């Protein structure tokens with residue numbers, strides 16, 4: 001079974017006005033022959049403009065969330081079809097900031113994953129434990145439980161990525177040890193093999209949480225780390241390119 005193609009995705013979260021499109025252009029211009037697929041996920045307001053600015057380059061764009069329905073009376077929400085219409089190829093789903101701040105359960109995330117597939121988007125499905133869960137020794141059980149609950153059977157035969165993002169490592173400057181990352185990625189890989197058979201070996205498992213140019217090379221070398229989901233360091237082209245170049 002072929003090894004996963006690495007994916008380095010930048011999650012801009014709720015950051016970026018029109019002036020920030022220059023950073024996206026600079027990522028495309030500085031990319032060279034990257035060893036990974038590279039994507040930027042801006043806020044929905046910038047998605048169409050960023051997709052246009054990056055069209056014809058190797059940098060993909062993605063959304064940060066989508067509604068489970070294709071259209072309807074859901075004020076403020078955006079559907080997978082709308083993201084695709086704005087040029088997105090991917091969508092981040094189940095980010096801990098959505099799970100914690102918007103009450104997204106595994107079942108809701110799974111419904112959004114089905115929506116992404118319906119809309120022709122490749123989902124990046126996020127999982128990760130809180131600090132309390134890690135301290136209690138539950139990290140592996142929590143995360144593999146999220147994988148089983150958030151990844152519907154419809155993903156069989158489809159491109160997708162899982163992103164392991166320990167909640168306590170996001171935006172904190174803290175990261176798990178390399179051994180802890182390896183232990184978790186091995187457990188997620190085992191869950192993917194159990195859910196999807198051999199195909200489960202070909203899907204990248206990204207690490208996310210305080211990835212920066214200085215720690216990217218060692219993290220990206222860990223067994224079964226197939227790329228990164230980058231928050232803060234994806235806002236500046238030089239930092240993001242430093243991470244892509246670390247692969």
Ligand code: 13P
Nearest residue numbers: 011170171209210231232
């Ligand atoms: P930071 O890289 O800012 O820690 O954020 C990680 C993240 O949440 C990416 O989705």
